[in-house]
Amino acid sequence: MNVRVGAVPLRRTSLVLRGGEVAVFDLAEGDLCRVVDAEGRQRGLLFARDMSVLHGVPPRDDKPSDDEVAAARDALGHHDADMGDLCGLSLFPADAEPGATVVFRAQSRSTVAVIAPGARMAPDQQTPPTDLRIEIETAGPSSGIAPPPLAMLKLDQRILAGTASAFRVSAGDYIQIIDVDGKQCSDFLAFDAAALAEGREFGLDPTVTRTLMGTANPGPGLHSKYFDARMTPLVEIVRDTVGRHDAFLLACSAKYYEDMGYPGHDNCTDNFNRALKPFGVAPRAGWPAINFFYNTFVQADDTIAMDEPWSRPGDYVLLRALTDLVCATSSCADDIDTANAWNPTDIHVRLYDKAETFSKGIAHRMTPDAEPRLTRETGFHPRTAALTRSFVDYRGFWLPDCFSDEGPIAEYWACRERAAVMDLSALRKFEVIGPDAEDLMQLAVTRDIKKLAVGQVVYTAMCYAHGGMIDDGTVFRLGQHNFRWVCGEDYCGIHLRELAAERGFKAWVKTSTDQLHNIAVQGPRSRAILATLLVTPAHHPTLIELKWFRFTVGKISGIPVIVSRTGYTGELGYEVWCHPAQAPALWDAVMAAGAGDGIAPLGLKALDMLRIEAGLAFGGYDFSDQTDPFEAGIGFVVPKDKADPYIGAGALARRRANPMHKLVGLDVVGNEPVGSGDCVHLGRAQIGVVTSATRSPILGKTIALARLDVACAAVCTAVEIGKLDGHQKRLAAQVGAFPHFDPQKTRVRADASHDERGRSPPDSISESLEPRGAGIRA
Known part of the structure; x- marks a missing residue:
């Protein structure tokens, strides 16, 4: 390998453009830009004021529509770009292969927009708009620039490496603490400002917090608050893109460095003492702080160890002040061990007004180098949120743990005796299409997919070469070369695409999770309830005709749906799939139809019992x-x-x-x-x-x-x-016995011609595809 002496290292910046969205970014002279269609068949549009300065853009005949040009012009306008005569072109053909890439270099400074166009996908379609990945390579050292602000700023302050700063925060305002370059610890203190004005110090107390929250560190959701010694909450966590912090050690102090042989070393405690002195806070030898982005842990032998922080460039924690506060934030000065990856860097603090609204979320990454994606709400969230505040982060979605009306035991009995409806939209969905789609699925899963008929579903496992499981899930056959893989693990999509590339299969694996949300309607009355709602075309089965592990296409209250006779409860039941935009209307229709049968919402706690x-x-x-x-x-x-x-x-x-x-x-x-x-x-x-x-x-x-x-x-x-x-x-x-309840699956197999609790005749399906003791997993 040849190394050029004196070469300037390249910096790489990546961003993900979600299907159906617009990205605007600046390119400096000499910057190299790659636009990658990882999943294939996703149209990409590039816009710039002067396309001639972007060297290497391939000429294409298909041009953007007027609506697409208008969307780009609007996005560039919000970016304060000089639009002029906007030029646009298409980056990829309609049948682009997975991994298709366009590379171009900016000959001079330019602001560009990229659009990943796409419309809503109907449940029986397989055309989801999917992501484009944009990678920018630029020469020169990192500029240490923090990511764009989340909203209008009240404070924008850099905490230089190895220093600390104090500031006031009004009740309800938001505090964003950003790790600019990654792997940098930041200690955080907060005091009740009113008490401080009276000469009393009430700051964050990690021991009280852990006791009241029942967690080592709070996070977005129910257990989000940090308390003082009076058990009064001072701040709550709204967003966290790292999820790895600690609050059981002191901020670094002079004694720590003296014991390590570095007397006089800068430290967070002394920095805090100086920063807080103007606010009347008494100095301490060591400050108990919230240690954001700090990776210390308790080992099996009860000793405490540390490693490099998990945080990546631009990671942040967003807090909300629950009363008027005096806060202090540090950039840890530790450069003698792994705490800051041996190299202290800057921390950035921003304040936002209480009038702003921010979604709550924890960052999830499919792979270590993937863009963090915050916990999101399902299409049914407007309805479930009206019935409970008890939500948990389940695989990147907020799902109800239980409902406020009667609780999980009552929800359980509703499913066993009547009917229950639950939000299972967090399931991952992948559209597998193309002439070699069947060969790909036959290779990837354990069941014999060639025996699967159109309109049929099969429960199966997806394994690694050593026999360990990647995931379980269900395969829907929508056509001769059309499959839908429904599972719980995001990595399945990557695995399928890698298999297709290795074997040279002509097949596309398109992520449709955000285009297809679903509720499960389960229980002995589920058939009667849905039968009053579902209208199917003449050439598709009605709900009454639908056999176990089959699906049909139709409409409920005018909403296009797919209904499958699948579930995860051991009861007779169905899953109803629709576009997220129509999810609230679907929920309303099902709940209204089931009101006379005592239908009830069901959360994850009751589902676990079932x-x-x-x-x-x-x-x-x-x-x-x-x-x-x-x-x-x-x-x-x-x-x-x-x-x-x-x-x-x-x-x-x-x-x-x-x-x-x-x-x-x-x-x-x-x-x-x-x-x-x-x-x-x-x-x-x-x-x-x-x-x-x-x-x-x-x-x-x-x-x-x-x-x-x-x-x-x-x-x-x-x-x-x-x-x-x-x-x-x-x-x-x-x-x-295994399973403990209904081992013969008489309830889930119940035929429409029999009592809904009775044993039905076996479906006319190949025994090799018949699921015994399993259902679709949540």
Whole structure:
């Protein structure tokens, strides 16, 4: 490799342009820009005042429409760009391959706009607008520029490396603390300003906060507040793009550096003392602070260790002041260990007025280098939010944990006895299309996709080559070369695209999660409720005709939908899929139709009871990349007679012949709680681990799913669940039936011609595709 001495290193900036949106950015002279269509078949439009200064842009005949030009002109106008005679062109052909890239270089300074156009996708279509990735390479060192402000600014202040600053914040205003260059710790203090004016110091108290919140560090959502010693909340977390902080150590102090052999070293405590002196705050030898972007942790032996911060350039925490405050923020001065990656850099502080509105969210990244995406609301959120404030971040979406009316037990019984509706929009959806789509899915999943008929759904596993699971999910066949993969893991899309590229398949994998949201309508009255609503074309099955693991197309109250006879509760039930923009109207229609049948909303807590009783696997609990389908209790998704090779086939054949562990049901003696991760013992030896557990309302006892050594997995085997260190406290349990409730799936199979609780005749479907003991996972 040749290295040019004295070469200026390149800086790379990346941004993601969401499908249907516009991005505006500046290019300096010499900057190189790449626009990448990672998923393929996504039209991209480039606009600039003078296209001749962008060297390398390919000429294309298809031109932007008048509406697209107007959208670009509007975006550039908001960017204060001199629009002049706006020029535009198309970057990609309509059938662009995944990974298609256009590269151009700016010959002089230019402001450009890129549009990823796209319209709403109907549920039976497979044309979602998808993301474009924009990468800019520029020479020269980092300018240390903070990302654009979130709203109109009240304060815009740089905290230089190794310094601290204090400032006032009014009640209700927002505080944004930004790590400009990444991997830089920032300590934060806040004091009640009114008390401080009276000579009393009431600042943030990490011990009180942890006690009241029940978490090591608060985060966006229910457990978001930081308290003082009076148990009065001072600030709350609104957004957090890092999710890794600590509040159980002091800000660095003179003593820390003296003990390390660096007397006189700059430190956050002394910097705070100087910054807070004008506000009448007494100095301290060490300040208990919120340590944002700091990566310290408690190890298994109870010692505290540290590593580089997780934060990346531009990461931030957004807080809201709950009373008038005096605040102080530092850029940590530590350059003697990994705390700031050995190189202290700047922190940036911004204040926004209380009149601004910011969504709450935690950043999620599909891969380590992906753009952070904040927790978002589903299309049904306007309706669920009117019924509860108890939401949790579930895979990047706010989903209700339970509802305020009666709580999870009542929600559970509504599903078992009547009907319940739940928001499952966080499921990931991928449209797999193209002449080789069937070959790609046949290779990627364990089931025999060639046996799947149009209008049919199959539950299956997607595995790595070593047999460990990537995810489970369902495959919908919409046409001869058209499939929809519904799962819980974003990485599935990347995996499918990588497989297609490796094998040279002519297939596209398009992300449709944000174009397709869904509710599940479950329970013995679900068929009767939906039958009054769904209107289907003559050539599609009616709801009454719809068999288990089939889907149909139609309308509910004029809203285009797909309805599948699938679920995650062990009850007769359906999932209804629509565009997010029409989700509130769909919710209203279903709830109105089910009012006479006692339909109720259902949250994640009740869903967990239902799915554990039914023995349904849950990613991250009952399976992982270290678990094969047999060990996850879904060995039925691995056929012995699949003729075509698929990823993991060899490893799964070996694992089938030589099983090590088995997922079983445990009946727990007594009423003490059992949790995921609790060890399971036979005498002194640990023989397995609890994967999921709940108190079963219908069985009246605590039950658990556990992965045990096959030698100890026989029904009626007496075991013990270890608490504390696994030895000091044991709970008696016994291996029981799996699943615990309705093992023959009589309820979910209920035929329309039978009582809805009775056993129906088997569907006329190939036994190799028949799901036994499984449903679509949430």
